[in-house]
Amino acid sequence: MNEIPELLEQGVRRAARRLALQRAFRAGLGAGTVFAAGLAAAAVATLVLPLSPVPIGLTLIATGSVITLVTGFLMLVRPVAPITAARLLDLRGGLEERASTALEVGESGAASVLARRLLDDATSRVETINLRAVFPWRLPRWAWVMPALALFMALWPSTLGGVAIPGTPAHRTQQAIKREGSRLEQFARSLQSRARSQRVPQTRRVAPQVRDLGVRMQQERLERAEALARIGELSRQIEEARREVDGRLRSQAPQREGALPQELFRRQALQQQVRQLRELTTRLRQNPEAAPTDALQRLGEITQSGEGDQPAQVRRQLERAREQLQQGNAAGAGESLGEALRELEGLESMLADAEGLRSAQQQLERSQRAIASGDAGAREGEAAEDQSQSQARADAPGENAPEREPGADALPPEGPHEGTTAGQGRVREKMGEPTDRLEAARKPERLRGAQSEGPVSSAEVVGGGRQTTARRKAEAVSPTIVAQADRAMENARTPGRYRALVRRYFERLARLR
């Protein structure tokens, strides 16, 4: 009985491992090439579809991972049989079938005259063989495809990246990006002009960035993901700035229980206090001897109206001014009031800054949503533009086309006041279901009229509210509702009487807490 010598077995096993690795690597390379080809195809598809090509770095990492995973997996599940390895070893190592014959003879346990000699001969030959030379690492003939794909992916952004075939969804998305870029630019210009007239450093800093982003979105060939990423990045920066401003505002806010209802009210109240203080300060500076009683009364009103909203420093200054007035020191009171005025003006600036930042953030969010909605949004926009143009051509009696406000023909936003565009839908439908929060009496009204020649403009008109009793009792609401109410009040051109009503509601709410 002849057994397979250990050295022969080891040599064959080594060869089997190397062969299995090479075979698995070839398969892994194939899988990686197919994967990379898929990514390249996806990049080509961006000419038609609003997709984002995978960056070259990510492509290389992902392809490398695929190669590694497939190679490792196949190494585990598809090992090379020792007899196969021995045969290949014979063939490529010039062993003249010694190893494979010896392995078969050893496994069969044949006891022929020449079996022992064969086993010894094969062992000595296998021992001296250099596996690296016999099974060298050779790349397959199609291996050039991989670097070609990598080169393609590397050159794509600088050559065809962002290019879209007209009429395709990708093209429509690009149009949407450019349109939103234009909107951002316009918004940034108005923000800049507002920032110039006010002391709003953060808004002043942010406005050029928004404008720059808008310009870039119009000029550069941006993919959707890239555009969204840039908007997201700027939005994040603005958010940081806003938090900083909010932090400073919070540090100056009066210490009291309950949340500050809404900054809009606070700012309006501050503006009113600033106006009153400025008037009183001016009066005291111009005529310190005149009517101290009246000045004291005005100061008391200011202190009372600003109670709860004024920072402690301002309150101290006002208290000091009141004491100085009582002591007949009108000049000192004027200085104290001046100090309080500066404090309030600073606070008001910060509020304006926060408001500017918030509006920038909201505009960015709107653009982000419009771009993210993608093809559908773009189609909508294009359809609106087309409709507007065709209607303009049809309606225009002469050479002068009627001008319309942008977005006038767009579908109305969702919500209880849906359907504000004149002549569309029924009033009851547009009003929507009554909310359970403020069951106010509603009076559905619809303005009727015929379109005449000349420019057409369409806008939402909010009629005067009628004071009624809310059926729902005041109770603590979630911060989300508070924030929504804040935003709604800030955006809507709410009549003064209605605003006062809402404000009282929230003040009662705050006291309940």
Place this chain on the structure above:
Amino acid sequence: MTPEEFTSSFDRIRAEVRKVIVGHETLIDHVLIAFLAGGHVLLEGVPGLGKTLLVKTLAQALELAFSRIQFTPDLMPADIIGTNVVMQDAEGRRYFEFQRGPVFTQVLLADEINRATPKTQSALLEAMQEHAVTAAGNSFQLEEPFFVLATQNPIEMEGTYPLPEAQLDRFMFKVKAEFPSAADLVEIIDRTTVVEQPHPAVVASRDVIRQMLRLAREVEVASHVKAYAARLILATHPGDSRSANMARRYVRYGASPRAVQALILTGKVRALIAGRANISFGDLKALALPSLRHRIILNFEGEAEGVDPDAVILNALDETPELEEAKA
């Protein structure tokens, strides 16, 4: 006997034969290989190439009995096998006694075998296959080793009878004797036109030859080598899925199962000569031409276009992969 002894004995026999025969190294090797594999050889070549001398020298070097039969059209089977002769004993009674023919030898030279009729040629069939002769109902075993070396002239075809396929198949090898080169011719002059001519010495006894024959059959063959030999044979068949292109086009019948036996047996001898205890693909490839060329029957197209069976075999070798795994 060890493989080393086999190799040294083979080398000695070859050297002794080469002392007499000039050139023809491959031919000598092939004849010796077929002899040690227990087969017979059909030698094709023009007259005067030393075919007879080769067989005679081989017989002398191995101390074996040697006979020569010159095949002619009027040669009868009894002239080869022998015949019953009426004899008379001392009392005057007559009886038949079998007179052994020239086939009762160990090394038989069948010179110009294609000149005898097929009937006479067939007289050799049993002797070659069974190493036995049957005459008048009696069977006679031939002494081992028994080796037939037949010759035929490829040029003179008139008055010849081509060997039937069945007989051709019984030859292990068909070897072609090439015309010697100029240097070999000069050497022939030097050796044969002088007073003292070389004489082969006895270098291996019958017993040694028998041991060599036995050891040759002990050589190991791996399963994939056998499979390759089988695929190679099938590649010469026109109707097989693995047949080679030329076989599909020019061959009527491919090599017979005896061909694969011949390949493996002679491969074993070649492996031992090379100092190996196993057959390699190289052995099979080296011996494919002499083993297969006389077993391939060309079709009309092949005959008409003068296709050489050697070309068909080389094409089959090219198109038959050694390992199925190697493809992967």
